[in-house]
Amino acid sequence: MRNDATDAVVPPCPYEGQVESAEAVPAPKGPKSVPELTDPPRRVPMLVCASNLTGGFANQFAWVWLGVTGVFLWVFMPNCDVAGLFLFRGDLATAAGKVTASEETNFAEDDVDVYAHTYRFAGPDGAERESVSYETGRQLDAGTDVTVEYLPADPVVSRIRGMRRKPFGVEGLGGVMLLGGLGLFVVIGLVFLVIGVRKGLKANRLLANGRFALGRLNEKRATSTRINDQTVWACTFEFQAGDGRTYQATAKTHQVDRLLDPRGEFLLYDPAGPARAVLFDNIPGAVRISERGTLETDPSRKVLGSLVVPAVALSVHAVIAWFVLL
Numbered sequence: 001m002r003n004d005a006t007d008a009v010v011p012p013c014p015y016e017g018q019v020e021s022a023e024a025v026p027a028p029k030g031p032k033s034v035p036e037l038t039d040p041p042r043r044v045p046m047l048v049c050a051s052n053l054t055g056g057f058a059n060q061f062a063w064v065w066l067g068v069t070g071v072f073l074w075v076f077m078p079n080c081d082v083a084g085l086f087l088f089r090g091d092l093a094t095a096a097g098k099v100t101a102s103e104e105t106n107f108a109e110d111d112v113d114v115y116a117h118t119y120r121f122a123g124p125d126g127a128e129r130e131s132v133s134y135e136t137g138r139q140l141d142a143g144t145d146v147t148v149e150y151l152p153a154d155p156v157v158s159r160i161r162g163m164r165r166k167p168f169g170v171e172g173l174g175g176v177m178l179l180g181g182l183g184l185f186v187v188i189g190l191v192f193l194v195i196g197v198r199k200g201l202k203a204n205r206l207l208a209n210g211r212f213a214l215g216r217l218n219e220k221r222a223t224s225t226r227i228n229d230q231t232v233w234a235c236t237f238e239f240q241a242g243d244g245r246t247y248q249a250t251a252k253t254h255q256v257d258r259l260l261d262p263r264g265e266f267l268l269y270d271p272a273g274p275a276r277a278v279l280f281d282n283i284p285g286a287v288r289i290s291e292r293g294t295l296e297t298d299p300s301r302k303v304l305g306s307l308v309v310p311a312v313a314l315s316v317h318a319v320i321a322w323f324v325l326l
Contacts, residue, residue: 055306056284059196067313
């Protein structure tokens with residue numbers, strides 16, 4: 001009796017040769033050898049130094065923050081009568097003045113238009129002077145009589161009594177809140193910038209004078225900080241320095257996969273104080289080690305990315321300053 005099943009022709013698999021075996025990517029074997037570096041002090045490439053000082057989350061966030069908030073500072077600060085708080089204190093001289101024009105400006109306070117009043121008055125020397133004062137919510141007719149107050153030592157510095165020399169006043173609670181808010185925004189950006197620059201300086205010092213060691217992950221702890229919806233982890237590594245003692249180094253990053261090599265992670269430590277250390281893969285700049293043991297700039301987008309944001313922020317400030325100041 002014939003068994004048709006045994007004589008059946010099995011069609012070839014359509015994916016044969018296209019699926020890689022799981023054994024195609026071998027797992028890391030053997031200990032991780034510590035790279036050899038030239039003796040310190042080493043030359044750190046300029047681009048590496050620069051990218052260390054501008055790269056990393058703290059630096060990049062600071063430059064974006066200061067770049068955006070700086071635009072508001074350039075718009076509001078030149079139009080705030082901050083000087084009036086100090087100039088018009090003490091004894092002031094007065095003179096009779098007359099409004100020559102009153103126009104609506106592009107500014108408003110609490111949805112109420114700010115008006116610019118052009119006026120003329122005669123100073124103590126008899127010379128006629130012209131200036132502008134600002135007031136919210138009231139337009140004056142040309143020819144309106146006003147009282148002008150000015151500095152006795154400098155009649156050029158004047159204003160209509162009860163008004164201000166800039167579109168926005170800073171008197172009272174509203175002024176305090178305005179200046180305080182602008183100041184707080186600047187402080188936040190500067191704090192992040194200081195943190196980032198300090199990390200960059202530390203990385204540059206250790207690249208120039210540090211020694212390599214192999215660190216083993218001792219603790220991985222989730223922090224309350226998130227970046228791009230990713231948890232920031234605090235990874236603590238233990239390593240043995242040249243003096244035979246064991247030290248710890250902690251790195252905080254949301255790109256934690258870079259620091260989870262089961263064979264360990266390379267770090268640079270200060271021979272004079274091994275507690276000062278940095279994980280090599282957590283250095284903000286783009287650096288690599290050549291076959292000769294020298295430091296080289298990693299030709300990747302990391303260098304360009306770390307320098308673009310500060311360059312754009314500074315360029316925006318320079319353009320605005322050009323128009324505002326000149």
